[in-house]
Amino acid sequence: MSYKLPMGPYHPGLEEPYKLEMICEGETISDAKLHIGFNFRGIEHLAETRNYVQLIALMERVCGICSFIHTFTLCQALEKLTGLEPPPRAQYIRVIMAELERLHSHVLWAGIAAKLMGFKTMFMACFAYREQVMDILQAISGNRVNYSMNRIGGVNRDITDPQAILNMVKGLESAITSELVPVFTTSWTARTRCAGVGILTHDKAISCGVVGPNARASGVAQDLRRAAPYAAYAEMDFDVPVQPDGDVRARLLVRALELLESCRILRQALEKLPAGDFNCGEPKMVFMTGTAISRVEAPRGEVLYSVSWKQNARNPSRVHVRTPTYVNMPAVRWMVQGARVADAPLIQASVDPCYSCTDR
Amino acid sequence: MTETDPLMERLEVGDVASDISGVKWFAAGDLNPRQLAESLQKQGARFVTITAYELPGEEGFCLEYLWDLNGQLLGFSNKVANKAVPSVFDICEAADWIEREIHEEYAIEFTGRTYEPLLLREGDTPGVNLHEVSK
Numbered sequence: 001m002s003y004k005l006p007m008g009p010y011h012p013g014l015e016e017p018y019k020l021e022m023i024c025e026g027e028t029i030s031d032a033k034l035h036i037g038f039n040f041r042g043i044e045h046l047a048e049t050r051n052y053v054q055l056i057a058l059m060e061r062v063c064g065i066c067s068f069i070h071t072f073t074l075c076q077a078l079e080k081l082t083g084l085e086p087p088p089r090a091q092y093i094r095v096i097m098a099e100l101e102r103l104h105s106h107v108l109w110a111g112i113a114a115k116l117m118g119f120k121t122m123f124m125a126c127f128a129y130r131e132q133v134m135d136i137l138q139a140i141s142g143n144r145v146n147y148s149m150n151r152i153g154g155v156n157r158d159i160t161d162p163q164a165i166l167n168m169v170k171g172l173e174s175a176i177t178s179e180l181v182p183v184f185t186t187s188w189t190a191r192t193r194c195a196g197v198g199i200l201t202h203d204k205a206i207s208c209g210v211v212g213p214n215a216r217a218s219g220v221a222q223d224l225r226r227a228a229p230y231a232a233y234a235e236m237d238f239d240v241p242v243q244p245d246g247d248v249r250a251r252l253l254v255r256a257l258e259l260l261e262s263c264r265i266l267r268q269a270l271e272k273l274p275a276g277d278f279n280c281g282e283p284k285m286v287f288m289t290g291t292a293i294s295r296v297e298a299p300r301g302e303v304l305y306s307v308s309w310k311q312n313a314r315n316p317s318r319v320h321v322r323t324p325t326y327v328n329m330p331a332v333r334w335m336v337q338g339a340r341v342a343d344a345p346l347i348q349a350s351v352d353p354c355y356s357c358t359d360r
Numbered sequence: 361m362t363e364t365d366p367l368m369e370r371l372e373v374g375d376v377a378s379d380i381s382g383v384k385w386f387a388a389g390d391l392n393p394r395q396l397a398e399s400l401q402k403q404g405a406r407f408v409t410i411t412a413y414e415l416p417g418e419e420g421f422c423l424e425y426l427w428d429l430n431g432q433l434l435g436f437s438n439k440v441a442n443k444a445v446p447s448v449f450d451i452c453e454a455a456d457w458i459e460r461e462i463h464e465e466y467a468i469e470f471t472g473r474t475y476e477p478l479l480l481r482e483g484d485t486p487g488v489n490l491h492e493v494s495k
Binding site for chain 2: 033035036037040080206207208209222224226227228291292293295302304306308317318320322326327329330359
């Protein structure tokens with residue numbers, strides 16, 4: 001006999017509110033429905049009532065983890081509408097900040113996944129590593145969460161001592177390489193809880209339009225940093241880790257390997273940081289009439305901003321944000337089918353969901 | 361097609377009307393979203409999103425469909441008459457949530473599909489979040 005089992009909107013296994021309504025046969029999940037909207041804030045509508053300065057501050061608050069990425073994507077769209085081109089140093093600083101954000105997002109996710117695996121020691125270790133990344137972000141921007149780094153035509157703050165940041169990155173890379181990645185890739189706990197669990201097949205990943213590490217863990221080799229390079233990514237040498245299995249372990253491996261690739265990009269960007277200005281100064285902002293679309297590879301996958309502006313208008317006429325979790329979460333339905341109820345919290349967490357972004 | 365574009369030559373339908381800041385936009389012509397979805401799906405393009413715009417006056421709405429083909433963003437703009445447009449959900453599973461969201465926010469009907477609430481709760485009315493509140 002089948003029964004319905006709701007998980008959420010408020011549940012110890014969820015970091016943010018959403019509802020997974022599972023249909024179970026005994027301990028096995030046969031199907032599931034997802035409900036979002038518990039964090040709906042109407043940010044897209046609010047954006048239509050803000051000028052370009054306020055808009056950047058507002059969109060930084062779409063997500064607490066990827067706050068830099070959101071303003072980065074927004075500013076790229078606004079730069080298309082104003083014709084302002086950020087100087088090379090600004091492009092490098094954007095790459096550095098984006099990769100630091102990827103590091104702290106992936107390490108945070110690893111900690112939460114460890115907690116849900118019952119691997120509490122690793123949870124504490126991950127949060128200690130994350131603190132090191134937060135220290136670097138704070139050293140650059142002065143802030144730990146909303147960095148206020150982006151502006152139209154560049155960034156607000158320079159990296160005045162790249163060598164000091166490089167030394168911090170090298171220390172972090174050493175800890176990640178020697179401790180975090182080996183534990184996650186070889187430990188018995190991680191392997192037994194994750195291998196063969198929550199499988200998203202390659203075909204299903206494609207039909208659901210899944211993005212980011214979730215797609216790459218199902219063998220879909222897509223990464224905007226490589227496929228449609230922006231900022232200074234075309235000048236960076238890095239690999240895009242791809243795993244074929246589509247299970248929770250594959251998602252864990254992809255993110256672990258991406259930590260190392262992020263460190264590799266950070267080293268290159270800090271060593272090659274070009275001299276010069278880090279923004280376009282204070283030019284008069286003249287917006288062209290039209291729509292500009294910008295995409296960035298966030299830690300969770302592709303973020304897209306579509307911004308429409310009418311010339312001489314104070315505010316945008318439309319801002320649409322398509323976040324990665326928005327396209328990744330529907331795939332949870334397919335991941336949990338056939339899984340045990342006890343694995344549901346880990347499976348949904350393996351997507352690295354962000355409902356703050358999703359609900360906007 | 362005004363110039364030879366190997367990427368676009370692979371597509372079965374539609375000409376590229378314009379390339380605006382990195383997005384190749386299809387000319388609307390006789391195309392509809394379903395034809396385009398079928399063709400792009402066959403080519404291995406990934407559905408990205410739909411952006412809904414309210415047009416000035418009584419003009420209604422415009423839906424912009426975005427697809428990604430090997431890193432190239434492809435766009436198709438479609439005016440919505442009578443607040444109804446054929447759904448592409450049966451062709452393209454990835455369009456499910458965004459069609460439901462647009463239905464709930466703007467009360468646009470995507471015909472040929474059934475809905476379950478996405479952002480709304482029981483008793484809420486579609487079309488009040490962005491569209492009606494701003495009036």
